[in-house]
Amino acid sequence: MKGQPIFIQEVATRDGFQNEAQFVDTDDKIALVDRLSACGYAKIEVTSFTSPKAIPALRDAEAVMHGIKRIEGVVYTVLVPNTRGAERALSCGVDEVNLVMSVSESHNRTNLRMGREQSFAQLAEVIGVVKQTNVAINVSLSTAMGCPMEGDIAQQEVLSWMQRFAELGVHGVTLCDTTGMAFPSQVGALCLAACERFPTLELTLHFHNTRGMALANTLAALEAGIDRFDASLGGLGGCPYAPGATGNVCTEELVHMLELDGYNTGVNLTELLAASALLPRLIGHDVPSQLLKAGRRMDLHSMPSLASDGRPKQRAFATGA
Amino acid sequence: MKGQPIFIQEVATRDGFQNEAQFVDTDDKIALVDRLSACGYAKIEVTSFTSPKAIPALRDAEAVMHGIKRIEGVVYTVLVPNTRGAERALSCGVDEVNLVMSVSESHNRTNLRMGREQSFAQLAEVIGVVKQTNVAINVSLSTAMGCPMEGDIAQQEVLSWMQRFAELGVHGVTLCDTTGMAFPSQVGALCLAACERFPTLELTLHFHNTRGMALANTLAALEAGIDRFDASLGGLGGCPYAPGATGNVCTEELVHMLELDGYNTGVNLTELLAASALLPRLIGHDVPSQLLKAGRRMDLHSMPSLASDGRPKQRAFATGA
Numbered sequence: 267m268k269g270q271p272i273f274i275q276e277v278a279t280r281d282g283f284q285n286e287a288q289f290v291d292t293d294d295k296i297a298l299v300d301r302l303s304a305c306g307y308a309k310i311e312v313t314s315f316t317s318p319k320a321i322p323a324l325r326d327a328e329a330v331m332h333g334i335k336r337i338e339g340v341v342y343t344v345l346v347p348n349t350r351g352a353e354r355a356l357s358c359g360v361d362e363v364n365l366v367m368s369v370s371e372s373h374n375r376t377n378l379r380m381g382r383e384q385s386f387a388q389l390a391e392v393i394g395v396v397k398q399t400n401v402a403i404n405v406s407l408s409t410a411m412g413c414p415m416e417g418d419i420a421q422q423e424v425l426s427w428m429q430r431f432a433e434l435g436v437h438g439v440t441l442c443d444t445t446g447m448a449f450p451s452q453v454g455a456l457c458l459a460a461c462e463r464f465p466t467l468e469l470t471l472h473f474h475n476t477r478g479m480a481l482a483n484t485l486a487a488l489e490a491g492i493d494r495f496d497a498s499l500g501g502l503g504g505c506p507y508a509p510g511a512t513g514n515v516c517t518e519e520l521v522h523m524l525e526l527d528g529y530n531t532g533v534n535l536t537e538l539l540a541a542s543a544l545l546p547r548l549i550g551h552d553v554p555s556q557l558l559k560a561g562r563r564m565d566l567h568s569m570p571s572l573a574s575d576g577r578p579k580q581r582a583f584a585t586g587a
Numbered sequence: 588m589k590g591q592p593i594f595i596q597e598v599a600t601r602d603g604f605q606n607e608a609q610f611v612d613t614d615d616k617i618a619l620v621d622r623l624s625a626c627g628y629a630k631i632e633v634t635s636f637t638s639p640k641a642i643p644a645l646r647d648a649e650a651v652m653h654g655i656k657r658i659e660g661v662v663y664t665v666l667v668p669n670t671r672g673a674e675r676a677l678s679c680g681v682d683e684v685n686l687v688m689s690v691s692e693s694h695n696r697t698n699l700r701m702g703r704e705q706s707f708a709q710l711a712e713v714i715g716v717v718k719q720t721n722v723a724i725n726v727s728l729s730t731a732m733g734c735p736m737e738g739d740i741a742q743q744e745v746l747s748w749m750q751r752f753a754e755l756g757v758h759g760v761t762l763c764d765t766t767g768m769a770f771p772s773q774v775g776a777l778c779l780a781a782c783e784r785f786p787t788l789e790l791t792l793h794f795h796n797t798r799g800m801a802l803a804n805t806l807a808a809l810e811a812g813i814d815r816f817d818a819s820l821g822g823l824g825g826c827p828y829a830p831g832a833t834g835n836v837c838t839e840e841l842v843h844m845l846e847l848d849g850y851n852t853g854v855n856l857t858e859l860l861a862a863s864a865l866l867p868r869l870i871g872h873d874v875p876s877q878l879l880k881a882g883r884r885m886d887l888h889s890m891p892s893l894a895s896d897g898r899p900k901q902r903a904f905a906t907g908a
Contacts, residue, residue, distance in 0.1 A: 451848045476881045477878050527771055
């Protein structure tokens, strides 16, 4: 796949920050998005126009959207739960709205406090409003690879929700592995089926690394023809059921692997790592990113200093494999 | 690959413990190996017969080997650096000795304090000794997918070291991604070449998760025909160049993924997780395992309690994807 373009979509300032206890200052959010805009992303999910009471961490959505310097070639998207949110988002001139519901009834009730049909009706209303503009519409389907309460989700269930939204004229659908339940063969089969049935929809895969499989699942999705991935700088974005577990797939780790494998993400990994290094100050704690700790594959080390006999003075590695 | 057997080889008590600052009591080591013996592994690397001065953490190698209850069907292997170590290991009746050297000159000098040719001569001598017994011989080739000082390692370089050891009559070779520099397409190409050129050697892949790619690399190796993997309980086994970064690929995460994908590892994941949960007490700190924190994919949760209006009292998830 040498040189094949892959589209990387950053979600840290939305999916990441919404879970953080420490409020990230509006100016810091704006500075971070501006920095990310220069990194080469296809899309940045800037914030969420949910109720400030429900998600206080993102209560400054308008200020952030108005404050950032938008650059050509990057799609600026925001999460929108209802028509009120859509109106707020549209008034900020967003490029895309991202709607969300779960394909599992239990998760939808838990997360959105309503049944799936009620969610669908609400989102259909939002779609009706947004379609009067030229703003793009994406729908993120949560728990598409498993529900932490119901378990397996039938592929047919996912495809039928995609179908309902496709019929409403959305531009894209994101299949979300909300709590890291996806595994490679499942991902491959679902992606193949989705690509085949919806060849004109813009398909995004949204992985969490809760059980360590995010990059393996990415490989499976790539092989099935997917070329668009959500990812979160530093691996931000926790799972409330797994305190201490990693969150979304880490953008710098995703880009690092894809570029090594010969794909063209268009993302500048050096800039990305520099931006990720700023996160701990913003959120008040370390981030899950392994790459930030270890450095890139080819960030080489010098040999330890040698003693007079030409042998290293100190063993840099424990004897082992 | 439904039902295809995959051989899992545990290295935590050797590659993991050797890097730990806290000495794990001999009795605890024995109890852990005994517990692991019941889990269904193909092989357990119990300890290392290196100089107690070089690796004090494993200074009790004889006591551990004599103390464990070996069970039928599990190969008990140990790391051996030289003939002195080989003699100690043979006196304990090990099933296999595992020799180690690096395919990169710089890493071999740093890790083993001698050049590769000197290492090869020393290991050839060990092989000569061990071949007089019916104990199996494996060679672990470190830095086979990259050297933290030299960078890329040519595939031809790896194959030619394999060739030299194959000519000495070793039974198996382990290709080690010592500092987590491997990436999927590289792994696939190397494994294909190795399988083709050495069809009768027992090939093992040994991944580290330093940059998050261990499970993705596992997928690539599987696709290239590899069926045998080293892994470390809890993800133990740090890289001295990346403090805080994860170590070896985590056994429970590897088994979890493989079983979900339909492979047959023979390993009991429930027992494995129970054993992994003991590690923090033994080593005095948390382990990298995400699976230990998050639980298995199908370890389901109940819905939050409902208020009188039938809606969850508390939002268990932040609104998001």
